[in-house]
Amino acid sequence: MDKGEIRTTLERVFQDVFDNETFTFSDDLDREQLKSWDSLGHIRLISTAEEAFSVQFTLDEIAELTTAGLFVECIARKL
């Protein structure tokens, strides 16, 4: 899976978690910008992404994944 495909799948993950079908994926998206990306939203994002890509994040990674772009990089390393 290349990074483009990762972004496509992640877009669906974000749409699902934040209940927003018009959401368009951008690497720059930051936790600070999205109100519903709070601590519980983050846990759901982690779990939903783990299921979608069949990967598992470590506690360190979970703490560091604060932008959409970091998700892409981290998942690309695991696949």
Added chain:
Amino acid sequence: MSAKSAPFRDLPWLPRLSPDFRDRLRALVSQPGNDWDLQLRQLAGQAFGVNQAIALASALERLRGSGGKPRSLVPFRLGLVSDSTTDFVKPLLIASALRYGIALEIIGANFGQLMQEAIDPASGINASKPDAILIARDPRALPLRAAGGADWPAYDAEAAIAEIAALRAGFRRNCGATCLVQTIPAPASLLFGSLDAATAGTLRGAIASLNARLQQDVPREGDVLIDVEWLAQRVGLEEWYDERHWYLSRLGCAQQMLPIYADFVVRTIAALRGKSRKCLVLDLDNTLWGGVIGDDGLEGISLDPGDAKGEAFRAVQTAAADLRRRGIVLAVCSKNEDATARLPFRSHPGMVLKETDIAVFLANWEDKATNLERIARSLDIGVDALVLLDDNPVEREQVRQALPQVAVPELGADPSSYASTLLAAGYFESVAFTSEDLARAEQYRSNADRVQALEGARSLDDFLRSLQMEIHFAPFRLDNRKRITQLINKTNQFNVTTRRYTEQQVAALESSPEHFTLQVSLRDKFGDNGMIAVVICAKRGAEWDIDSWLMSCRVLNRRVEQAICNRIVAEARRAGARKLIGSYIPTERNGLVRDLFQGLGFVADEAGATPEGSMRWLLDVEQFEPLEVFFTESAVAAAEPATA
């Protein structure tokens, strides 16, 4: 169809999430029709995940505000006492409850203040007067570590046992609601290894002792167990626990476990509200046996022990036979010639089920929805009490569309999963098991026989006389307490006020001088109907107020209600009362008894009528002439006392 069937934790008996789930939900919220509650229930009937559950729960909240009264949803207020963060659990429980027709309202406890919540009479949960309280404790938050520093034992169950008992006692004292108490899953890790299981002082040993005590104490004291220990074993401890979720957000299980966990909990709530299914309807070809009896003949169908496919189909039959043994009624609905369909029951040595196990046997060429309605009618139960087990996806879909109230489990391509899928779905969840349950399947069959007898009788009175009915009245008593509570909480149709009472409240009524109570059982020449009616009257000097009156619909049109009325009046007269007050509070399901009091000679009290349709009726005790009935009164209870 997917290549691999869904695992247990993904609720494989439910239809998969449809691709347009979000769109349909959004459309429903923005433009709710009159039947928005039915549409929402249908969406909740799919196998949703955590994200969809949150959307469903918030849709329910918004629609209750804007869409009008949810007519098909029964409200239920649940106190939630949990060591886990409840932000995830709450929406999952609310969304799963929709599946069972329940609008759940959840009152949470403050984090880390579970005991205060129980012992303070003014706490949020106690003050809210909940219908039940879920006690969802986690092994990591219970005081399972032994006191005594670095010495052995490392773990001990006593403090945890005492803590859960204190929670239950607090709630019982301060709000009287039934506690739903979770058992505790085994630990993911062992200290010694296999030795843990047999060694006192290990965590595994302490949790096992704790569960053993819960299994003993909780049902005995009128509360209800939720067997999360089994649930965790069923999905596998490897999947159940995700330590990261506990460390990050105090969630006691992996997030992916929440959909099955919530469904598992809500089944018990549905059972408390009498919403469990009563009848299993079986398709025949490729469901009860392999192959098509009409094409393959007796020798051609697979049903032989020793043959793998035959064993799989025999397992389906064994599951059905076991359900029948515990009181679930069995019916057959098959597209077949009647004689052909009955052939294996009569002549195949591999059959586990017998023809006499089947209360209603319909083999014809009409569509299944019509036949299912017919089955419900002849058993005198609602269509929403039926489960249809059918291997054919087209039939399943047709029934789901025509009769969405019928539960229709998805089945995979392999019959070896049929029995476990049927049993995993929790359609027949129950909170008590009484001798009435043991006899029920037989009672329904004799009821079908009674319908036959009716067709042969000249008049209804002649028919009733020919039934040789014996009726028995008794006040509430300990030996039937569980059955009385069960009837009070699951009777929906013949129920004038639909007031629900917990086992503790029923116990209190047994000795209350302010109340007159009545349990009624009935026997006739076809068999024992067991306890079939319950009455509670509040005595207020010269006035007796009928607080509750409910009856099993199995004995409708037998003049039981007339006999009960005669009895209440006689007792009221003996106690010096002059007036009997009857109330009718309408619900979605009790239209049947709207005119009950009028039919018995009560007079409407206009002052007691409300715009919601409630009505008040009065009867002059002294003027009352006993109504004609056809019973002999038996001296002993028709049914054996409830089993423990």
